[in-house]
Amino acid sequence: MSALMQVLPYLIAAYVFLTGCYGLATSRNLIHAVGCLSVCQVSTYILLLAVGYRSGGTAPVFSDIKPGTRPLVDPVVQALTLTDIVVGATVTALLLALVLQIVKRHGTLDPDELRELRG
Template identity: 40%
Template sequence: MTGNMPFLVVGILFFLGLYSILFERNLIKIAIGITLLEASANLLLIVLGYRNGGSIPVFTLAGEVETMVLPTPQALTLTAIVIGLATSALLLSLIMMLYKHYGTLDVREIRRLRG
């Protein structure tokens, strides 16, 4: 019996991610926060497609099992994970470059562009 537990986890992950983006100073931790946000969104999609006691949605299993979890969210999640991977990679490489240029990972000091 899963009930609303997964949604609670999604919420916790979401706010953890938001918290670390808003209140952490280290750029890497901000990147982690973004990854947490992504994870919460992905988890939300998966949970939405879950049917109690369902099995994997594979075409050849049709008829053999009673319920299947919904396939669409899984496809969506896969896509979202790939996108998330690209984002994280780019984010981390930008952080690396920032460190090279600014010599710091403190987000408060990266503010040359203002006004």
């Protein structure tokens, strides 16, 4: 595998993270902002799965292969990614619920128009 292919997943992870941050920083809509936060989180899935990848490895499921006969991708990072997805779902659900309440109380989705807390 070429050197570029080895680095590519990490570059993509960094790119996705920064794209999400850019979206957050310039967002004009709070639902969009929560979506951008999820984009940032997706970069961690990419990174974790890339870390665990083995060239020619197969899924770490032993129902049809004998342990030790084939290279496997790292199951630990897959467990981490699953946990991470659960965490992300909780955060997104809670933040979207807060956005709903913001729309009810402030009557706007635009973060530029929230002027209650400052100074």
